Amino acid sequence: MAENAETQPLRVGVLGARGRMGTEVCRAVNTAEDMELVAMVDAGDWLFNVSDAGAEVVIDFTRPDVVMDNLQWCIDQGIHAVVGTSGFTPDRIETLKGWLEAKPGLGVVIAPNFGIGAVLMMRFAREAAKYFESAEIVELHHPAKVDAPSGTATRTAELIARARADAGLGPQPDATEQSIDGARGADVAGVRVHAVRASGLMAHQEVLFGGSGETLTIRHDSHDRASFMPGVLLAARAVRERQGLTFGLEDLLD
Numbered sequence: 001m002a003e004n005a006e007t008q009p010l011r012v013g014v015l016g017a018r019g020r021m022g023t024e025v026c027r028a029v030n031t032a033e034d035m036e037l038v039a040m041v042d043a044g045d046w047l048f049n050v051s052d053a054g055a056e057v058v059i060d061f062t063r064p065d066v067v068m069d070n071l072q073w074c075i076d077q078g079i080h081a082v083v084g085t086s087g088f089t090p091d092r093i094e095t096l097k098g099w100l101e102a103k104p105g106l107g108v109v110i111a112p113n114f115g116i117g118a119v120l121m122m123r124f125a126r127e128a129a130k131y132f133e134s135a136e137i138v139e140l141h142h143p144a145k146v147d148a149p150s151g152t153a154t155r156t157a158e159l160i161a162r163a164r165a166d167a168g169l170g171p172q173p174d175a176t177e178q179s180i181d182g183a184r185g186a187d188v189a190g191v192r193v194h195a196v197r198a199s200g201l202m203a204h205q206e207v208l209f210g211g212s213g214e215t216l217t218i219r220h221d222s223h224d225r226a227s228f229m230p231g232v233l234l235a236a237r238a239v240r241e242r243q244g245l246t247f248g249l250e251d252l253l254d
């Protein structure tokens with residue numbers, strides 16, 4: 001008996017399919033009853049395998065240096081995209097919005113972190129930011145990570161910076177006059193971000209706030225890449241209904 005369009009499984013292609021996240025995503029898509037994994041593409045593979053297989057949604061976990069080319073290709077082909085790859089600067093976001101304007105009806109969801117706990121950590125950090133004169137971020141990851149600071153830390157710093165500006169808070173107190181390069185971390189929108197890389201870690205972050213006589217630390221730990229999968233599948237199911245660019249998972253959760 002012919003199935004109607006509503007009951008057809010969502011046809012998904014995965015880019016970065018042999019990577020740490022891609023492997024886990026392929027497993028999750030294969031396990032999801034409402035999805036069908038139609039293409040697995042990694043470095044050196046033919047990207048048109050994805051369109052030839054009739055993928056409706058691409059999930060990209062590749063590398064910051066290739067993700068924009070992948071997205072341009074997806075948009076040209078009229079394929080929706082869910083992106084976990086890091087490296088999305090404001091310039092890249094603007095470029096992407098421009099590409100999407102030319103393709104009404106197409107959706108791209110980019111999330112710096114698909115873990116529900118990490119999304120909440122960012123939300124709590126944004127909420128706390130206006131109450132403390134000091135805010136610093138320590139992100140800790142496995143040593144195979146190619147980018148620093150992490151996309152999650154960058155996003156958290158931007159959210160904190162915006163909340164501080166909205167609350168009329170000025171620059172943070174810091175009397176450092178003399179330091180070794182890197183000792184005070186990277187300056188992301190006025191928030192210091194420190195990146196740790198060590199074996200045994202996966203993906204972790206602490207946001208440290210300081211005020212008069214007290215500190216508040218918000219910490220999140222991903223111990224297993226399974227933590228990202230519910231968010232990835234949620235985005236894959238939602239992206240076709242979301243025209244244009246959605247940045248962050250928050251809108252989808254609420």
Ligand SMILES: NC(=O)C1=CN([C@@H]2O[C@H](COP(=O)(O)OP(=O)(O)OC[C@H]3O[C@@H](n4cnc5c(N)ncnc54)[C@H](OP(=O)(O)O)[C@@H]3O)[C@@H](O)[C@H]2O)C=CC1
Pocket residue numbers: 015016017018019020021022041042043044061062063064066083084085086087111112113114115151228
């Ligand atoms: N948003 C989120 O929740 C999360 C985001 N991430 C991000 O996802 C990205 C991937 O992380 P991870 O899986 O650990 O990295 P990996 O290096 O394990 O995986 C990336 C894979 O993509 C492949 N690749 C490289 N170029 C291309 C290309 N042009 N087309 C298709 N595949 C390509 C790589 O091949 P090769 O090794 O040969 O280059 C590799 O197999 C990173 O940016 C990371 O920060 C990670 C975890 C969670």
Ligand SMILES: O=C(O)C1=N[C@H](C(=O)O)C[C@H](O)C1
Pocket residue numbers: 086112113141145149150151152153202203204
């Ligand atoms: O490379 C990783 O592992 C991760 N990358 C993302 C990031 O850069 O924030 C998300 C998570 O931290 C894991």
